[in-house]
Amino acid sequence: MSTRVAVQKALSKCSASNTDLKGIIAQKIPKHAALIKQFRKDKGKSKIMDVELGQMYNGMRGIRSMVYETSLLDPNEGIRFRGLTIPDCQKRLPKAPGGKEPLPEGIFWLMLTGDVPTQEQVNWLSKEWAKRAKLPSHVVKSMDTMSKTVHPMAQLSAAVTILSAESKFQKAYASGVKKTVYWEYVYEDCMDLLAKLPVIAAKIYNHSFRSEDCGCVEIDPSKDWSYNLMTMMGYSDPQFAELMRLYLTIHCDHEGGNASAHTIHLVGSTLSDPFISFAAGMNALAGPLHGLANQEVLVWINRLREKLGDDPDEKRLKDFVWKTLKSGQVVPGYGHAVLRITDPRYTCQREFAEKHLPDDPVFKLVSAIYKVVPPILKELGKVANPWPNVDAHSGVLLQYYGLTQMSYYTVLFGVSRAMGTLAQLVWSRGIGFPIERPKSLTTEALMKQLGGKKKKC
Ligand SMILES: CC(=O)SCCNC(=O)CCNC(=O)[C@H](O)C(C)(C)COP(=O)(O)OP(=O)(O)OC[C@H]1O[C@@H](n2cnc3c(N)ncnc32)[C@H](O)[C@@H]1OP(=O)(O)O
Numbered sequence: 001m002s003t004r005v006a007v008q009k010a011l012s013k014c015s016a017s018n019t020d021l022k023g024i025i026a027q028k029i030p031k032h033a034a035l036i037k038q039f040r041k042d043k044g045k046s047k048i049m050d051v052e053l054g055q056m057y058n059g060m061r062g063i064r065s066m067v068y069e070t071s072l073l074d075p076n077e078g079i080r081f082r083g084l085t086i087p088d089c090q091k092r093l094p095k096a097p098g099g100k101e102p103l104p105e106g107i108f109w110l111m112l113t114g115d116v117p118t119q120e121q122v123n124w125l126s127k128e129w130a131k132r133a134k135l136p137s138h139v140v141k142s143m144d145t146m147s148k149t150v151h152p153m154a155q156l157s158a159a160v161t162i163l164s165a166e167s168k169f170q171k172a173y174a175s176g177v178k179k180t181v182y183w184e185y186v187y188e189d190c191m192d193l194l195a196k197l198p199v200i201a202a203k204i205y206n207h208s209f210r211s212e213d214c215g216c217v218e219i220d221p222s223k224d225w226s227y228n229l230m231t232m233m234g235y236s237d238p239q240f241a242e243l244m245r246l247y248l249t250i251h252c253d254h255e256g257g258n259a260s261a262h263t264i265h266l267v268g269s270t271l272s273d274p275f276i277s278f279a280a281g282m283n284a285l286a287g288p289l290h291g292l293a294n295q296e297v298l299v300w301i302n303r304l305r306e307k308l309g310d311d312p313d314e315k316r317l318k319d320f321v322w323k324t325l326k327s328g329q330v331v332p333g334y335g336h337a338v339l340r341i342t343d344p345r346y347t348c349q350r351e352f353a354e355k356h357l358p359d360d361p362v363f364k365l366v367s368a369i370y371k372v373v374p375p376i377l378k379e380l381g382k383v384a385n386p387w388p389n390v391d392a393h394s395g396v397l398l399q400y401y402g403l404t405q406m407s408y409y410t411v412l413f414g415v416s417r418a419m420g421t422l423a424q425l426v427w428s429r430g431i432g433f434p435i436e437r438p439k440s441l442t443t444e445a446l447m448k449q450l451g452g453k454k455k456k457c
């Protein structure tokens with residue numbers, strides 16, 4: 001073996017067993033910051049695109065206006081996390097012992113470092129999160145006294161907001177630390193928050209839907225993040241643990257422009273701490289056009305089952321869809337602001353269902369809906385993407401394993417979304433992104449610029 005090959009082998013072995021996550025980032029951030037500095041120097045005045053007036057009135061759709069490193073969405077392919085598709089991640093990310101689905105710890109490591117982690121590295125991360133999981137007593141007390149009528153997403157947002165009392169970044173900023181080390185404190189807060197989220201999520205579930213003395217168990221430090229979340233919610237089926245791992249992996253990020261990620265990015269840019277930045281994003285995820293659509297899908301399917309039973313013929317199914325549309329509602333779980341194909345997150349959940357619950361009547365109904373909805377949406381003529389998104393399939397899987405409380409579903413989405421958005425937050429502070437502040441215009445100002453008709457309302 002040549003010396004060069006031997007050194008390379010030694011180096012890759014050394015990095016594969018390196019569990020100093022913060023140290024790895026500490027090496028990468030300055031290199032990437034220098035790369036961006038040079039890139040901006042060379043190309044800072046280059047034009048990326050022209051913005052049309054229509055885009056300004058259409059929710060800024062398609063405007064290339066942010067830099068976001070952890071993932072990238074292609075309309076005709078779907079999401080890639082640091083270059084890897086969902087099937088790539090399913091293949092390459094480490095698994096739990098005996099498991100087939102990727103561990104979410106792996107996708108977090110991938111998004112944060114850009115490297116596919118080893119088993120040893122994800123095992124370290126599971127343990128590190130277990131170590132940081134305990135909630136402060138003031139948070140426990142506030143959560144326990146919250147009215148059960150508060151929606152689980154509002155409980156999540158409130159719990160994370162008050163957890164900001166523990167923010168290391170907030171304290172460091174107040175003590176006047178230099179901008180170059182902000183990211184180190186943000187990293188600590190993000191790791192603490194990720195560690196505590198399963199405990200918060202399980203507490204919300206138990207508080208809202210289980211008896212007071214449900215015997216909630218503690219974090220088991222020998223188990224992974226998803227397994228611990230599942231057991232703290234009172235579930236024990238190993239197949240459900242696999243679903244949790246898949247679910248928490250695939251919902252983690254969807255580039256930067258989606259409403260929850262963008263909110264977290266925006267609020268974080270004001271140097272609000274990671275806890276309140278994340279809580280703000282959860283308030284965006286809680287909207288029915290965004291993450292809450294997974295709740296809406298199951299509500300809609302249950303209404304359909306009540307009216308038509310589990311096995312309606314195609315005509316009755318189509319009539320039900322048309323009735324929904326004619327009453328002015330959207331078909332939840334269908335359509336997307338960017339995607340123009342069936343969401344690969346839908347496809348991988350469908351594959352999971354085909355493997356583990358092929359005979360479930362609700363899965364069969366979801367498959368029947370998949371056949372009739374896209375042609376109807378196409379017929380409407382105005383829907384940019386008639387295909388299903390991630391939310392069209394998640395509820396059916398959760399209900400199969402007994403998690404039937406639909407208002408809870410978006411909490412799981414939120415736990416997952418923390419991984420991508422918080423990994424990005426570390427990078428945003430590491431690179432030193434400034435406060436976000438795009439320019440807005442009034443219609444009057446736009447008409448002045450473009451020569452439109454001026455008429456006072
Ligand atoms: C995790 C996620 O956030 S994935 C998205 C989850 N949300 C849903 O599933 C809710 C249902 N879907 C929708 O409401 C939309 O498709 C969105 C919000 C996801 C995307 O919105 P847009 O980018 O504005 O979609 P698009 O450009 O296709 O909208 C054009 C028209 O089609 C309508 N449309 C889009 N999707 C649907 C749908 N599923 N059912 C009925 N009408 C629809 C829009 O409401 C809009 O109508 P309007 O012009 O009368 O206001």
Ligand SMILES: O=C([O-])CC(=O)C(=O)O
Pocket residue numbers: 253254257258259260337338389390
């Ligand atoms: O990308 C979007 O706009 C919505 C979405 O699917 C997500 O955030 O997961």
